[in-house]
Amino acid sequence: MGVGLRREPKARTVGRIYENDSDPGMPALVFKGREWTYGAFGDEVVAYANFFKGEGLAPGDPVLLDAPNCPEFLFTYLGVVRNAGIIVPVNPMYTLRELAFTAKDCGAKYLVIGAGVLAQHAFTEGQLAGELGVRVIVIDDDFRERVQAAAREDFDLVDDAGSVSTYLYTSGTTGLPKAAMLTHDNLVMNAAQCDTAFDMRRGDRLILALPLFHSFGFTAIALTALYAGACIVLLEGFQPQAFIQELVAQKVTILIGAPAMYTVLVNAGRQNVQFPDIRMVACGGAALPLDTIKGMQETLGLEVVEGYGLTEASPCSVFNPLYGVHKPGSIGLAFPLMEAKIVGADGGELPPGEPGELLLKGPNIMKGYYNRPEETAEAVAGGWLHTGDIAQTDEDGYIYIVDRIKDLIIVGGLNVYPREVEEVLYEHPKVCEAAVVGVRDWMLGEAPVAFVALKDPADKEEVDYEAIIDFLKPRLAQYKLPRRVTFVDALPRNSSGKVLKQELRDYRPG
Secondary structure (H helix, E strand, O other): OOOOOOOOOOOOOHHHOOOOOOOOOOEEEEEOOEEEEHHHHHHHHHHHHHHHHHOOOOOOOEEEEEOOOOHHHHHHHHHHHHOOOEEEEOOOOOOHHHHHHHHHHHOOOEEEEEHHHHHHOOOOHHHHHHHHOOEEEEEOHHHHHHHHOOOOOOOOOOOOOOOEEEEEEEOOOOOOOEEEEEEHHHHHHHHHHHHHHOOOOOOOEEEEOOOOOOHHHHHHHHHHHHHHOOEEEEOOOOOHHHHHHHHHHOOOOEEEEOHHHHHHHHHHHOOOOOOOOOOEEEEOOOOOOHHHHHHHHHHHOOOEEEEEEOHHHOOEEEEOOOOOOOOOOOOEEEOOOOEEEEEOOOOOEOOOOOOEEEEEEOOOOOOEEOOOHHHHHHHOHHHOEEEEEEEEEOOOOOEEEEEEOOOOEEEOOEEEOHHHHHHHHHOOOOEEEEEEEEEEEOOOEEEEEEEEEEOOHHHHHOOOHHHHHHHHOOOOOHHHOOOEEEEOOOOOEOOOOOEOHHHHHHOOOO
16 A cells, blocks of 8 residues: 555545635636636636536536636536536547537536637537537636626535546547546545645646646646645646746746657757756656656756556556655556556466556546446456556566557557547548557657558559548547558458557558
């Protein structure tokens, strides 16, 4: 069992996580030059909670939240869960097809959508409501006025911290997205675990350029900052120049990000840009190249501490200790209150140096997958979360990820499941076979590439990369689109007919 928490949670529901004994006048959120103190932040959450209560939101109602990084995302999230609703964040890059699947799968009652995101779908509010079978609420000026006119009754309808607050969609090797059910307790405890692991302090300033719809940005940065009495410096996204400017101007003290951010910072350091206020740097989402770790040390004097997590664990689970030995290439040790072990095919625990599947147990592990009892039983068999990652430990107990069981590609911290892309490729009338694999990308960590065999080789004259991508664009989010399409006569297979994906990963265009 990992070490304990340095301070026990005051609030055990997500909607009250910011009630941390901070001075109400301390900054909680900064966005585009505007600041919300903890007092003002709490007032906004109460207003949003009353607004959704007035809209008829009932306990247990799933609410899709389809918006970019903005204060309204945070306030909507916390306001919905105050009503004991279930928030379902989705990627704003989702196509209508992907959005419709999610809405149907979780039985969504509402969709809260950014005005800009709605415009991308080229649908009116009414058309989108009809397509998805939900009530649509658009985040626009009218919405903001209605929220501010709402009552200010302070309430919280959650009577059980073990109840579900959030569905986060993830996938498995089947390629069919499924909702990981995270409880209030899962998320609050994971924020408390991060608070201890990151040595958070009142008044710290954390920059948030990762997407809020993703569990890494939302839990590790937003919820953890609110839990600890720190300030969130919220950006709309990761734009290198603006990111660097805000790091300096906002006197950011804690930086938690993905590998692409650190590549940019190393380049800035080589141009004599420094970040004197930063005292802790953490990386997750994908493995950080050793040359980037070295570059951060040499150009900026900053040591990057790596960790590991996954959606089903809320997500943060393993981290190199801040005040101890950091081992480059290792994801570190289990979080506070967590256990980790490496098991073989027979389920037996393996000794140091022997690779096997990484299993996790702790208060941040999901309740299960919504409406998928068989997959839940497999994922959390014996009370342990089976991560699908092959790992090994050293003599000191530090964990190293060796390989993946799951056929997963991580693009800038976002999961791309090849089977999902392959299934859409097979819908193309001229495609006979398709396989998708991940290749190394200097900026994003990995990028998907596709291998396609056509039904009629003569069709190569008219079916090229652009034709394939044009077919995929309305059906898949941008980050899932293959960076390259290679046309082959047939996919390589073994004697049992399984596609040899390692051969495809090793393929080099002639």
